[in-house]
Amino acid sequence: MEPRTCISxxxxxxxxxxxxxxxxCIKHLNQSVLEGxxxxxxxxxxxxxxx
Numbered sequence: 001m002e003p004r005t006c007i008s009x010x011x012x013x014x015x016x017x018x019x020x021x022x023x024x025c026i027k028h029l030n031q032s033v034l035e036g037x038x039x040x041x042x043x044x045x046x047x048x049x050x051x
Contacts, residue, residue, distance in 0.1 A: 013044065 002009050016022040022043060030041040 016025065026041050026043065029039065031038055032041075033039070
């Protein structure tokens, strides 16, 4: 959620305990349906958020 407006930005970042767990989530959840919408699950190596 964007802190200033409290509106969802439509994405999130999560951390996993291991690379194996992350790869398993990507394999099983990428392009799956969550609450009626297709989701993309992928690894991010570097990111910067300017809030």
